[in-house]
Amino acid sequence: MLDPPDWPGHDAGQHVDVRLTAEDGYQAQRSYSIASTPEDEHLVLTVQRLADGEVSPYLVGELRVGDELELRGPIGGYFVWDVPLGGPLLLVGGGSGIVPLRAMLFHRAALRSSVPVRLLYSARTLADVIYREELIGVEPDHQGADIRVTLTREQPSNWRGYAGRIDRALLEEVAWAPSESPLTYVCGPTGLVEAVASTLVELGHEPRRIKTERFGPT
Amino acid sequence: MAMLDGNAIAGELYDVFGAEMTTVIGVCASCGARHQLGEQRVYVRGPGTVVRCKSCTSIVLVLVEIRGCTCVDLQGLAEIDLRR
Numbered sequence: 001m002l003d004p005p006d007w008p009g010h011d012a013g014q015h016v017d018v019r020l021t022a023e024d025g026y027q028a029q030r031s032y033s034i035a036s037t038p039e040d041e042h043l044v045l046t047v048q049r050l051a052d053g054e055v056s057p058y059l060v061g062e063l064r065v066g067d068e069l070e071l072r073g074p075i076g077g078y079f080v081w082d083v084p085l086g087g088p089l090l091l092v093g094g095g096s097g098i099v100p101l102r103a104m105l106f107h108r109a110a111l112r113s114s115v116p117v118r119l120l121y122s123a124r125t126l127a128d129v130i131y132r133e134e135l136i137g138v139e140p141d142h143q144g145a146d147i148r149v150t151l152t153r154e155q156p157s158n159w160r161g162y163a164g165r166i167d168r169a170l171l172e173e174v175a176w177a178p179s180e181s182p183l184t185y186v187c188g189p190t191g192l193v194e195a196v197a198s199t200l201v202e203l204g205h206e207p208r209r210i211k212t213e214r215f216g217p218t
Numbered sequence: 219m220a221m222l223d224g225n226a227i228a229g230e231l232y233d234v235f236g237a238e239m240t241t242v243i244g245v246c247a248s249c250g251a252r253h254q255l256g257e258q259r260v261y262v263r264g265p266g267t268v269v270r271c272k273s274c275t276s277i278v279l280v281l282v283e284i285r286g287c288t289c290v291d292l293q294g295l296a297e298i299d300l301r302r
Contacts, residue, residue: 076228
């Protein structure tokens, strides 16, 4: 949670670049999606710790309250959603690709928008589901959002969501009909984004209405 | 090599052009396709950053930093349309 001075506000889906500088002058920079909505008081980043990462282990394990970070942003005008863009909205996320989609989902709810939205989220296990309570907790409403989760690696015995990777059959079931001209945002590892976007095009979705954000290899 | 989207280099583009560039439309010099820079294919792991056309995969933009100076090669773009 950050309080950048002179923060100009952001759009749902935008990211920031975080730059760390070592004492010897070595710099490393990474992009992190903004998890908070434009309405939230603080800027919230969700960082997944990568064991062999240069930046994420510091942000997750070392950073303390009151520390300062070098930020650039908010950045990006392509992978953003706001109410006037309309829908129906399909949000497809894999792993930490849920982060910018969370901002869109909660932004829509904060503005009490009636744009229909479906979210399809793929995670390895239930423990890997980020924002678990918010998304599939006791009373997930989010202004009528339709939230579905698939677990690819293992599912609890009482799991009522989907199992397995997002494939053509699942997209056919969850996605809006192409005739409804949905607006789609896909975010996650490159392989997942590639597979989802190309399958949606095969199913007849308009390529220009499918926006993608690839995080790179998992 | 892992492909990213133009969106991933929005910060670098901002530094070079002084404006948000991911929604700007670039016209590919090879095939004439018009794509927003944010949707182009981007490869960042090579020496420098390479942006390829989403339609024909020709190189449209290259950014290389040499001794603190960023060199920008735009030969692969026939046109940049700044109307958003």
